[in-house]
Amino acid sequence: MAKAVNSRSVEPEPGKGPVDKAMEVLEALVEPGGPHRLGEIARRTGLTKPTVHRLLRTMADHGFAEPAEGGSYRSGPRLLGLAAAALNDxxxxxxxxxxxxxxxxxxxxxxxxxxxxxxxxxxxxxxxxxxxxxxxxxxxxxxxxxxxxxxxxxxxxxxxxxxxxxxxxxxxxxxxxxxxxxxxxxxxxxxxxxxxxxxxxxxxxxxxxxxxxxxxxxxxxxxxxxxxxxxxxxxxxxxxxxxxxxxxxxxxxxxxxxxxxxxxxxxxxxxxxxxxxx
Missing domain, CATH: 3.30.450.40 (GAF domain)
Structure with a gap:
């Protein structure tokens, strides 16, 4: 039987649903000192790197995250726009x-x-x-x-x-x-x-x-x-x-x-x- 490669990276995080994971990644994304590297966000959230990468790619597609230099990510224009609207409301x-x-x-x-x-x-x-x-x-x-x-x-x-x-x-x-x-x-x-x-x-x-x-x-x-x-x-x-x-x-x-x-x-x-x- 073939041995699973990097099986830990595909194990689901217990007790966390997709929305919970997305919210945790967003919170880590807007922490001071950005842009943040994928590994740094994974450490802060306790999520696996593949999970964080998948969520960041989805957020980037919708404008909530934005790729930066060296494989890092920063807040995207849509997220910044929503934040500004919320603060003014x-x-x-x-x-x-x-x-x-x-x-x-x-x-x-x-x-x-x-x-x-x-x-x-x-x-x-x-x-x-x-x-x-x-x-x-x-x-x-x-x-x-x-x-x-x-x-x-x-x-x-x-x-x-x-x-x-x-x-x-x-x-x-x-x-x-x-x-x-x-x-x-x-x-x-x-x-x-x-x-x-x-x-x-x-x-x-x-x-x-x-x-x-x-x-x-x-x-x-x-x-x-x-x-x-x-x-x-x-x-x-x-x-x-x-x-x-x-x-x-x-x-x-x-x-x-x-x-x-x-x-x-x-x-x-x-x-x-x-x-x-x-």
Missing amino acids: GRALELARPVLADLRRRTGHVALYAVRHASEAVYLEQSEPAREYRMSARPGHRTPLYACGVGLAMLSVLSGHEADAVLHSAPLEARTPHTLTDPDALRELLVDAALNGYAVEDEYDEPDVRSVAAPVLNGDGRVVGAIGISGLTFTMAPDSVEVFGPMVRAAARTVSAGLGARTPILGVVDTTSRGERE
Whole structure:
């Protein structure tokens, strides 16, 4: 009997359907640092190279991927067009853009807008001052909610059950030596954020980067995103948070008001949610 050649490469990946595989390849394709080689995408997704190659060829045929030098691939024009259309199709983002520009002008720091996807914050827009350094949180960048200012701001207005589902979904990874990974410590931080109307993140996601953020709510009082500013620690000193915090909070409430949200009373926390967390 003839021996199968490279039989491992044709074995189906258990538990993953065709759509699941395609979505994983798309996510790997748009990661920073592209274009990406086929082998790199295979490692990131856990799929075999023949599977990744077949999916990339299909995506390229439809304009979602584009071959690049050295056998690598980049995002295709159709994918970029869909992404641009999606980013422009949102009232919250439309309201946030001029607010971010004003916040960046008044603070001198990068101003960001992010939304929640499951347990991650996804950055959609930023207004960045002209400087020699740039933040890593670019549009499309994802960060765990517990490790970034915008994520903590969104967590601070979730119910106790919702917040606990995020904090206990899996062991929390320390992204820097300063990252808070203890759910109890994070709960206390969220209580403070709810009282102040803004959250402070101090080198939790990146070394030497501090951020301040506040939640954006819709007319039903549900969080739809967060606005924040981010800067290097030597340009955003701890005592400046008392100045920047209210500015960020006011910016987020401007967007919230445009979405029909009522302005909350400062210093009032949902005691039921707090009790659930404790």
